[in-house]
Amino acid sequence: MRIRPGTGAARRVRAAAGGLRPRRPVALLVAAAVLAAAGTWGVRALSGPEGKAVTAYFDSGVGLYGGSDLRILGVKVGTVDSVEPEGDRVRVELTLDHDVPAPADVQAAVIAPSVVSGRYVQLSPAYTGGPELADGDEIPVERTATPVEIDELYASLTDLGDALGPDGANAQGELSGLIETGARNLEGNGKEIGDSIDRFGDATQTLSGRSGDLFATVENLQSFTTMLKKNDAQVRDAERQLADVGTFLAEDKDELAAALKELGKALGKVQGFIEDNRGRLRTNVGKLASLTRTLVDNRASLAEALDAAPLATDNLLRAYNPGKRTIDGRGNLNELSMGGPPDAGLAATGGATGREGLVPAPAERRAELPGLPLPAVGDVYGTPERGGGR
Numbered sequence: 001m002r003i004r005p006g007t008g009a010a011r012r013v014r015a016a017a018g019g020l021r022p023r024r025p026v027a028l029l030v031a032a033a034v035l036a037a038a039g040t041w042g043v044r045a046l047s048g049p050e051g052k053a054v055t056a057y058f059d060s061g062v063g064l065y066g067g068s069d070l071r072i073l074g075v076k077v078g079t080v081d082s083v084e085p086e087g088d089r090v091r092v093e094l095t096l097d098h099d100v101p102a103p104a105d106v107q108a109a110v111i112a113p114s115v116v117s118g119r120y121v122q123l124s125p126a127y128t129g130g131p132e133l134a135d136g137d138e139i140p141v142e143r144t145a146t147p148v149e150i151d152e153l154y155a156s157l158t159d160l161g162d163a164l165g166p167d168g169a170n171a172q173g174e175l176s177g178l179i180e181t182g183a184r185n186l187e188g189n190g191k192e193i194g195d196s197i198d199r200f201g202d203a204t205q206t207l208s209g210r211s212g213d214l215f216a217t218v219e220n221l222q223s224f225t226t227m228l229k230k231n232d233a234q235v236r237d238a239e240r241q242l243a244d245v246g247t248f249l250a251e252d253k254d255e256l257a258a259a260l261k262e263l264g265k266a267l268g269k270v271q272g273f274i275e276d277n278r279g280r281l282r283t284n285v286g287k288l289a290s291l292t293r294t295l296v297d298n299r300a301s302l303a304e305a306l307d308a309a310p311l312a313t314d315n316l317l318r319a320y321n322p323g324k325r326t327i328d329g330r331g332n333l334n335e336l337s338m339g340g341p342p343d344a345g346l347a348a349t350g351g352a353t354g355r356e357g358l359v360p361a362p363a364e365r366r367a368e369l370p371g372l373p374l375p376a377v378g379d380v381y382g383t384p385e386r387g388g389g390r
Contacts, residue, residue, distance in 0.1 A: 051078055051095040056108045056121065056139040060146050061090035064110055069120035070094050071111075072102065080121060089141055094121060096133070104131035109145040119147075359384045 058064075061083045070078035077100040081093040096102060102123055111122045162168055169175050186193070207214055228235055249256060274281065295302065319327045358381035366380050 051098045052133065052135040052137075053081075054094045054096055054133065054135075054137055054139065056092045056094055056144055057086075057141045058090045058092060058108075058110060058144045058146050059141065060149075061085075061092060061110075062146075062149060063112060063119040064090075064092065064121070065118075068118060070096060070123065071120055072100065072123045073126055074122075077123075092121065096123075101127040102133040103127050104133055104137070105143070106133055106139065107143045107145070108139050110147060112147045358382060 064080060064083050066080055066082050068080040069076045070080060078094060078096040081095055082091075084091045084093075094108075103125065106123050106125070109122050109124070110119050112119045164170060164175055316327070319329055321328050360379040361382040365382070
């Protein structure tokens with residue numbers, strides 16, 4: 001059956017069809033949204049928590065907004081959730097990916113890649129081991145940093161220009177004079193300055209190759225300064241004593257200068273004497289060496305003489321008769337009337353007789369001896385024969 005376009009039946013069919021068309025797309029959209037929400041919830045449920053919530057405090061939050069990146073070593077590992085002022089600091093809420101570890105004492109800095117680009121928060125250092133940053137931890141202001149703003153830099157340059165300008169250090173032309181003097185001193189010295197810089201570079205290269213020795217020297221200096229610190233009282237006493245010595249020398253500087261001048265003259269004369277008599281001095285020094293050798297060889301006899309000399313001198317003084325100007329003495333001849341050798345008693349008791357190592361001299365040998373003031377009593381002793389002699 002055909003329905004003509006202009007009839008009422010055709011209009012009723014079109015009305016029925018038109019009423020059904022908008023309902024089908026709406027139902028499809030609602031079903032798709034429900035499925036997407038369920039899928040997202042399921043993915044989140046299966047993948048675990050979204051991330052670690054971390055709070056960082058900064059001095060300022062210029063150029064930092066919610067949605068900015070959170071990075072480690074330049075790699076995005078989270079986002080900035082919110083930036084809110086809190087007293088004299090800025091509270092920044094961060095979300096760190098749950099599978100990215102960070103040190104518990106991590107530091108945070110606001111990084112500005114360029115003057116006009118957006119900023120992000122950088123965590124450093126990267127995690128290498130040890131305690132990790134946990135969910136809910138905070139990073140205090142002491143461990144955060146913000147870049148210097150361009151306005152602050154301009155203000156600092158302006159303050160510097162004012163301080164060095166005609167109303168500041170150059171009010172009387174001092175700065176201009178300093179620059180002109182420096183220019184005159186540096187003129188023509190470019191090569192020397194370049195050589196100095198090269199040598200300084202060589203020195204730094206040498207020090208870099210001997211870093212162990214350099215640090216050892218620094219450690220020794222630290223130990224020395226620590227010792228000085230522990231002995232501060234003694235160091236102060238030494239410093240005070242040196243100051244007293246300096247004061248004393250300053251008060252007597254004229255006398256000291258005169259003494260040093262005379263000493264210089266004396267040393268000059270000594271030098272001239274040595275130059276004029278170098279040969280004689282060499283000969284005398286050689287003779288002195290022989291004399292000292294003789295003294296060393298006879299040191300036992302010298303020691304005995306030094307021991308007996310005081311007694312002999314005292315006896316000589318007692319024997320001197322000033323009235324007659326004579327030396328009076330008296331011999332003790334009792335041992336001649338007692339018979340036998342005078343040291344027989346010592347020999348009998350085992351004492352030292354003074355004849356150890358000596359033998360009686362035969363009659364023919366005694367005839368060759370010089371005349372004695374008194375006749376010999378008993379045997380005459382001498383050294384035994386050595387190589388045919390006595």
